[in-house]
Amino acid sequence: MNTKDKEKYIEEYNFPFCDESSKYEKMAKIGQGTFGEVFKAREKKSPKRFVAMKKVLMDNEKEGFPITALREIRILQLLKHENVVNLIEICRTKATQNNRYRTTFYLVFDFCEHDLAGLLSNVNVKFSLGEIKKVIQQLLNGLYYIHSNKILHRDMKAANVLITKSGVLKLADFGLARAFSQTKNGQVNRYTNRVVTLWYRPPELLLGDRNYGPPVDLWGAGCIMAEMWTRSPIMQGNTEPQQLTLISQLCGSITPEVWPGVESLELYNKIELVRGQKRKVKERLKPYVKDPSACDLLDKLLVLDPQKRYDSDSALNHDFFWTDPMPCDLSKMLAQHTVSMFEYLAPSRRPGHMRAHHHAAAHHHTGVAVAAAAQTQVTKPSSAIVEGYQDRVF
Structure with a gap:
């Protein structure tokens, strides 16, 4: 085949099970990360129907279709549950001279109006205790379902938790997931232990464990649960050793007494771990969380030893979900907010509003981060703010 024939062949090639992306009209970019870009789009045939389109990065197209994207698609096709994002289809652009005969592929999902990081970064969004219970209950339901199907998410964080305007939570971004x-x-x-965003990464991964399982996602769930009150990630390390230090300052020193077998993890003797720290999960979080059963559940999720950490089933049976106020519908509260909120769209903190942020950085060793959300109308989840600020109400 000469080049002309090859180009003609590619241009006219028909993918029978893969529609053209031109059936959708892109409206706005709503996400950006290592995974590529995500757009909000509408279906041209039925303009009231919105979707999210996630571009498949083809950096290394010499290798063919990216193995990571294939894994993500395979997992999403397997998982069908109310609390997991729904993959509608994969679609593609037409290969033409304009795009150097390279097809772009998109994963097309049902559109969700918000992500949890976006909602939490807006001080005008206020969750009641019953609403917080509903968020965490749905999060744990999603995890129970994926773990029962032998899938690990491996990237639990508030930005990967989507919420529709009717209040249904969906676990999203399975780009790092695996069976x-x-x-x-x-x-x-x-x-590989190079998974999970640093601030949500559990101690076993930070210590080099490669034989891990569902508890890695439950640690993330605990971090997200605490964030429902603090409005900002609770442990914001800049490096892996610093992250381990923050974990030790909150959850107590990492020792074989509290975590039998930890000494056999690859990095246990290579990283200098903080000694003599007492566990203070409840004590540190009580000023924000106030609800005793919520503090107790947090205490059972943020457990150093993955073997002793609550699984999603135990967590869902915890008193937190079965005492008044009961988990309640989110749609009424969300109806007050007509603009979509995503972490990507949350305005960055303006220079004039950085004072608390710097104050926090100077006191970074204290471990529990709380948003300086009162600073601006809408903020990115801010850096760690510490003991002196604990009387602030969120």
Whole structure:
């Protein structure tokens, strides 16, 4: 085939199960990350129907279709649940001379109006205790479902938790997800531990564990749950050793006494761990959380030893969800907010509003971060703000 024939062949090639992306009209960019870009779009045939289109990054197209995207698609096709994003289809652009005969592929999802990081960064969005319970209950339901299907999410964070305007929560971004298996006849899993955004990364991954499972997602769920009150990620380390220090200052020193077997993890003796720290999860979070059963559940999720950390089933059975106020519908509260809120769209903090941020950085060693949200109308979740600020009400 000469070049002309090749180009003609590519241009006229028909993908029978993959519609053209031109059936959708892009309206706005709503996300950007290592995974690529996400757009809000409407279906041209039925303009009232909105979707989210996630561009598949084809950086290394010599290798063909990216293996990570194939894994994500395979997992999303398997998972069908109210609390997991719904993949509608994969669509593509036409290969033409204009795009150097390179097709772009998009994953097309049902559109969700908000992500949790966007909602929490807006001081005008106020969750009642019953509404917080509903958010966390749905989050744990989603995790229970994916773990029952032997899938690990591996990137739990507030920005990956979507919420529709009718108040339905969806776990999103399965770009780092993978299937897991129980270790059989002494064969140990060797998964990569370079997963999960640093602030939400559990201690076993930071210590180099490669034979991990669902508890890695439950640690993230605990961090997200605390954030429902603090309005900002609770442990904001800049490096892995610093993240471990923040974890130790909140959850107590990492020792074989509290975590049998930890000494066998690859980095246990290579990283200098803080000694002599007492566990202060309840004590530190009580000023924000106030509800005793919420503090107790947080205490059971943020457990150093993954074997002792609550799983989603135990968490869903915790008194927190079965005492007044009961988990309640979010749609009434969300109806007051007609503009979509996504972490990507939250305005950055303006220079004049950085004072608390700097104050926080100077006191970074204290571990629990709380938003300086009162500073601006809408803020990015801010850096760690500490003990002196604990009487602030959010």
